[in-house]
Structure formats: structure tokens, C-alpha cells
Amino acid sequence: MADGQILIAGAGGFVGTRMCRAASAARVPFRAFDSSPERLKVIEAMGGEICYGDITSYEKVRDAVKGVRTVIHLVAAHEHMPLDVHERITLGGVRNMLRACAEQRVKRLLFVSSIKAGRDYRGFYSTTKRKAEGILRQADLNLTIFRPALLYGPGEVRLRKIGEIIRVMS
Numbered sequence: 001m002a003d004g005q006i007l008i009a010g011a012g013g014f015v016g017t018r019m020c021r022a023a024s025a026a027r028v029p030f031r032a033f034d035s036s037p038e039r040l041k042v043i044e045a046m047g048g049e050i051c052y053g054d055i056t057s058y059e060k061v062r063d064a065v066k067g068v069r070t071v072i073h074l075v076a077a078h079e080h081m082p083l084d085v086h087e088r089i090t091l092g093g094v095r096n097m098l099r100a101c102a103e104q105r106v107k108r109l110l111f112v113s114s115i116k117a118g119r120d121y122r123g124f125y126s127t128t129k130r131k132a133e134g135i136l137r138q139a140d141l142n143l144t145i146f147r148p149a150l151l152y153g154p155g156e157v158r159l160r161k162i163g164e165i166i167r168v169m170s
């Protein structure tokens with residue numbers, strides 16, 4: 001295990017894949033955790049250590065965290081999902097990650113939340129992101145929370161769809 005290795009949880013997604021690419025380019029050793037084996041294969045080719053698992057499984061999260069110094073937590077339920085999925089993946093995932101970090105003495109955690117975690121937003125996605133932030137803030141951690149709005153770039157689907165709608169309507 002490389003000293004100073006980072007764990008990217010949710011590495012197979014839009015943001016995670018780019019983080020892995022950036023880590024690889026900067027020669028920062030990283031471990032990529034995700035529930036999609038196909039996407040992890042792409043990351044393996046970037047030189048990352050891959051770790052397949054579901055964030056709702058504490059054992060899998062504990063194994064993923066072993067030996068790392070910093071965690072970047074990206075896993076969250078998608079906006080359109082029902083409440084129980086948000087609770088299982090977003091909240092349950094954060095609880096598992098916190099427990100594993102405490103057990104493995106990982107002190108640095110970066111959490112990608114959302115602008116929608118702000119008090120003005122409603123809905124399951126917003127309320128669970130807000131709760132997840134609250135849980136993290138109570139932990140003994142060097143914590144950074146990001147609250148992005150819409151992230152876009154090559155490969156992003158939602159913004160492209162909006163562009164297509166505007167083109168069709170104009």
C-alpha cells in the first residue's frame with residue numbers, strides 16, 4: 001500500500017472518473033471504490049487500485065478505507081430516487097464511511113454534497129444531503145464539504161439534453 005493513498009468512493013461516476021484521471025496524471029496513488037465493475041475496469045487502466053463494493057455494506061467500506069490517508073466521498077443516490085434509497089445510499093453510506101474512518105484512524109474526508117443541501121431546498125435528495133452534512137460535521141474529522149450546483153463537461157448528459165431541447169424549440 002502506497003503512503004498517502006487516497007480513496008475515491010463513487011469513483012466510477014462523472015466526477016469520480018475525472019478525479020481518478022487527475023490523480024493518475026499527478027501521480028497521486030489512489031484507490032477507486034464503486035459498485036460498477038465495468039467502470040472500475042476503465043479506472044484500473046489509469047493505474048488506480050480498484051475496490052468493488054456497495055457503500056451500504058460496512059465490511060466493503062472498511063476494506064476500502066484500510067491504509068488510506070484521505071477519503072473523497074462522492075457516492076449519493078440520484079435525485080429521482082425514493083426516500084428509502086436516499087437513506088440507504090446517501091445517509092447509510094456516510095455512516096459506514098465515518099465508522100470505517102474512525103476505526104482505521106483516517107482523519108481527512110472531503111464530502112461532495114450539493115447546493116441543494118441548503119435550507120431553501122426541499123425533496124429527498126436535499127434533505128438527506130443536509131442530514132449527511134450534519135452527521136459529518138459532528139465527527140472528529142478534518143472535513144471539507146463542497147456544495148456544487150451543476151457540474152458539466154465532456155460526457156455530461158443532463159446539460160446536453162437541455163441544449164438539445166433548446167435547439168429543437170428554437
Ligand SMILES: NC(=O)c1ccc[n+]([C@@H]2O[C@H](COP(=O)([O-])OP(=O)(O)OC[C@H]3O[C@@H](n4cnc5c(N)ncnc54)[C@H](OP(=O)(O)O)[C@@H]3O)[C@@H](O)[C@H]2O)c1
Nearest residue numbers: 010012013014015034035054055074076112114149150151
Ligand atoms: N454532477 C453534478 O452536476 C452534481 C451537482 C451537485 C452535486 N453533485 C454530487 O457530486 C457527487 C458526484 O456526482 P456525480 O455526478 O459524479 O454522480 P454519479 O455519476 O452518479 O457517480 C456516483 C458513483 O457512485 C456509484 N454508486 C451509486 N450507488 C453506490 C453504492 N451503493 N455503492 C457504491 N457506489 C455507488 C455510482 O454507480 P451507479 O451509477 O451504477 O449507481 C456512480 O458510479 C454526488 O454526491 C452528487 O450528489 C453532483
